[in-house]
Amino acid sequence: MSHPLSIKKQFLFLMWFASLMAIHLSSQALPAFARQTGQNCLACHAGGQYPELTPYGRMFKLTGYTIGERANPLSAMAVFGASKVKSPDDPNLALNTPTRNNQFQFETASLFLAGKITDNIGAFSQVTFDHYSSRDSGGYVGHTAADGIDIRYADQLVDVDNHLVYGVSLNNRPSIVDPWNTSWAWMQYVPSSTSLGSNQTIDGGSSGPPYPGNGMAADNLAGVNGYVFLNRSIYAELGLYRTASSGLRWLNAGHPQINSTLRGVNPYWRLAYSKEWGAQNLMVGLSGMTSHQYDSADLGLNRGDASYYQTSKVKGFDAQYQYLLDPHTVTLQFAQQRQDYIAGLNYSTPGTNLNLARAKASYVYQARYGTSLAYFNQPGDVTMATRGSTFEVFYMPLQYVRLGLQFTDYSRFAGLTTPSNANSVRFYVWTAY
Amino acid sequence: MKKTLVIWSAMLVLAGCGSVDRSRNLANPEVNGQTIARQVCSTCHGLTGNSVSPEYPKLAAQQPEYLIAQIEKFKDQVRTDRLAQEIMAGMVRHLTDRQKSELAIYFSRQTNPSQPVENDQLLAQGMALYRNGDPAQNTLACVQCHGANAEGLGAIPRLAGQHVAYLSKELKVFRDQHGREGTPMTDTARRLSDQDINALAAYLSSL
Numbered sequence: 001m002s003h004p005l006s007i008k009k010q011f012l013f014l015m016w017f018a019s020l021m022a023i024h025l026s027s028q029a030l031p032a033f034a035r036q037t038g039q040n041c042l043a044c045h046a047g048g049q050y051p052e053l054t055p056y057g058r059m060f061k062l063t064g065y066t067i068g069e070r071a072n073p074l075s076a077m078a079v080f081g082a083s084k085v086k087s088p089d090d091p092n093l094a095l096n097t098p099t100r101n102n103q104f105q106f107e108t109a110s111l112f113l114a115g116k117i118t119d120n121i122g123a124f125s126q127v128t129f130d131h132y133s134s135r136d137s138g139g140y141v142g143h144t145a146a147d148g149i150d151i152r153y154a155d156q157l158v159d160v161d162n163h164l165v166y167g168v169s170l171n172n173r174p175s176i177v178d179p180w181n182t183s184w185a186w187m188q189y190v191p192s193s194t195s196l197g198s199n200q201t202i203d204g205g206s207s208g209p210p211y212p213g214n215g216m217a218a219d220n221l222a223g224v225n226g227y228v229f230l231n232r233s234i235y236a237e238l239g240l241y242r243t244a245s246s247g248l249r250w251l252n253a254g255h256p257q258i259n260s261t262l263r264g265v266n267p268y269w270r271l272a273y274s275k276e277w278g279a280q281n282l283m284v285g286l287s288g289m290t291s292h293q294y295d296s297a298d299l300g301l302n303r304g305d306a307s308y309y310q311t312s313k314v315k316g317f318d319a320q321y322q323y324l325l326d327p328h329t330v331t332l333q334f335a336q337q338r339q340d341y342i343a344g345l346n347y348s349t350p351g352t353n354l355n356l357a358r359a360k361a362s363y364v365y366q367a368r369y370g371t372s373l374a375y376f377n378q379p380g381d382v383t384m385a386t387r388g389s390t391f392e393v394f395y396m397p398l399q400y401v402r403l404g405l406q407f408t409d410y411s412r413f414a415g416l417t418t419p420s421n422a423n424s425v426r427f428y429v430w431t432a433y
Numbered sequence: 434m435k436k437t438l439v440i441w442s443a444m445l446v447l448a449g450c451g452s453v454d455r456s457r458n459l460a461n462p463e464v465n466g467q468t469i470a471r472q473v474c475s476t477c478h479g480l481t482g483n484s485v486s487p488e489y490p491k492l493a494a495q496q497p498e499y500l501i502a503q504i505e506k507f508k509d510q511v512r513t514d515r516l517a518q519e520i521m522a523g524m525v526r527h528l529t530d531r532q533k534s535e536l537a538i539y540f541s542r543q544t545n546p547s548q549p550v551e552n553d554q555l556l557a558q559g560m561a562l563y564r565n566g567d568p569a570q571n572t573l574a575c576v577q578c579h580g581a582n583a584e585g586l587g588a589i590p591r592l593a594g595q596h597v598a599y600l601s602k603e604l605k606v607f608r609d610q611h612g613r614e615g616t617p618m619t620d621t622a623r624r625l626s627d628q629d630i631n632a633l634a635a636y637l638s639s640l
Binding site for chain 1: 452453455457458459460461471472473475476477480481485486487516519520522523524526527598
């Protein structure tokens with residue numbers, strides 16, 4: 001844990017980061033996967049906008065990050081930004097107010113260990129430092145913890161009539177294995193500190209992620225997923241998740257260890273149909289998970305007693321369309337997730353049923369200039385109904401630097417009688433190398 | 434703990450199951466070029482070299498000498514088009530001469546079916562340009578180098594059956610960008626209008 005850096009130190013850190021990137025410019029050093037394949041970001045990321053994947057990027061992921069050659073597996077990422085909420089003094093907005101309204105600041109940074117290990121095994125693992133993770137009497141407190149981790153074995157059988165990719169993943173988060181970016185772990189604009197709040201609904205932050213392991217109490221997960229991708233058309237995945245036992249605790253290092261977060265083995269499933277034609281591709285898919293979550297107040301002391309846990313049932317529909325022909329990149333995304341809880345008699349605070357829809361359209365020119373418009377809607381009573389849209393323009397002067405400006409407009413915002421009080425403008429600098 | 438050991442043991446067993454017959458390693462000289470073609474190149478160019486997306490050229494039935502020459506140009510970064518620089522240069526950086534030859538032969542032996550183009554007027558214009566050039570503009574006839582059926586010869590590429598969008602893009606690279614040396618295409622393409630390029634691309638794609 002550490003306290004936030006002073007403005008001067010933040011500036012020095014930014015300068016250090018920029019100079020490091022300048023050095024890398026001349027030596028053509030790239031993030032770990034780029035070093036491994038020798039390719040630039042736009043080979044795998046649509047229009048260069050990470051994390052959204054191209055068809056090739058999806059195959060790179062599905063074949064276990066094994067295309068290319070073993071290379072330096074270390075990469076880093078940092079986000080600097082400023083958010084300005086219209087009326088931060090609205091008392092009902094307290095939890096969603098940026099930590100420092102209208103101040104440019106260092107927000108989060110990640111260290112990645114990623115890439116090819118053997119011809120069939122590869123990994124993506126991320127550890128993230130949240131500069132404004134929590135607050136104590138001395139101010140905001142930074143915190144470092146495991147983020148997404150996906151270690152997989154994969155193989156590919158190819159002949160004239162059939163093309164089969166199959167694999168197994170050890171991971172810590174439902175939907176992280178998914179190669180499409182309408183899956184819950186990946187549909188996002190930009191990584192944001194958990195305390196910033198200006199665009200959390202569209203970013204899948206704290207406003208209702210449906211799966212355990214995506215920011216809810218149940219962070220202590222380990223899952224084994226098997227998947228097949230047949231003829232680049234049919235994708236099927238089955239994952240089994242449970243509380244990470246002692247030997248797999250490292251998958252969730254840094255997260256609070258909640259005793260027996262999940263009861264037994266909890267299935268996650270995914271089915272998708274994909275079609276590629278010309279410069280276009282389309283995916284429609286279904287997904288879901290049933291998980292038995294112990295009452296955190298009970299700490300799993302009453303294991304096996306159904307009255308002390310709740311069952312979460314998630315069902316989702318998602319679709320993605322891409323048009324990729326240099327210099328144009330067009331993406332349309334839609335995802336809807338419904339989550340229903342069935343709580344045991346002695347469960348202290350049952351979860352709230354959710355039904356969240358998100359849609360996003362984006363256009364990128366020359367993998368350099370981009371714009372997007374997103375819409376999100378979570379119906380419900382006045383305490384939870386949230387609806388709005390985010391408009392963004394962004395610019396990528398280098399393939400691993402993105403500058404973005406977002407405006408988020410709310411027509412409803414959970415708990416606010418004047419939803420527009422939560423409207424926000426956000427500027428960010430997102431870098432990775 | 435027992436389950437953890439089982440998982441780790443399984444991973445270790447799987448780690449030893451790799452085979453160069455299905456390797457995607459681009460820096461292992463033991464991997465056959467045909468394997469690289471099937472396991473890696475096919476991801477964008479198609480298993481039979483008939484790519485789905487016009488972002489990537491069809492390699493089926495392409496002249497092997499031309500393919501090898503292009504791999505060398507990618508490696509030396511003398512091709513000026515964006516994707517050649519940003520996607521291909523790194524992929525081919527450690528291929529051996531044997532691997533280049535094997536994957537070139539693999540794609541050259543595939544079949545490249547023609548694509549129907551319904552605009553007869555455009556086809557006629559493209560065919561005339563291809564066969565006769567444009568004397569008024571002093572434009573050379575493509576047929577002189579690329580062959581009667583645009584099948585190519587040696588280091589001169591096959592153009593028949595290629596994606597319309599890819600042909601158009603490459604002709605515009607020759608016309609609008611400088612930097613490719615040792616080819617008459619820069620001078621030839623300089624005389625082509627957008628309409629000429631559209632007609633040529635449509636005609637060649639239909640062959």
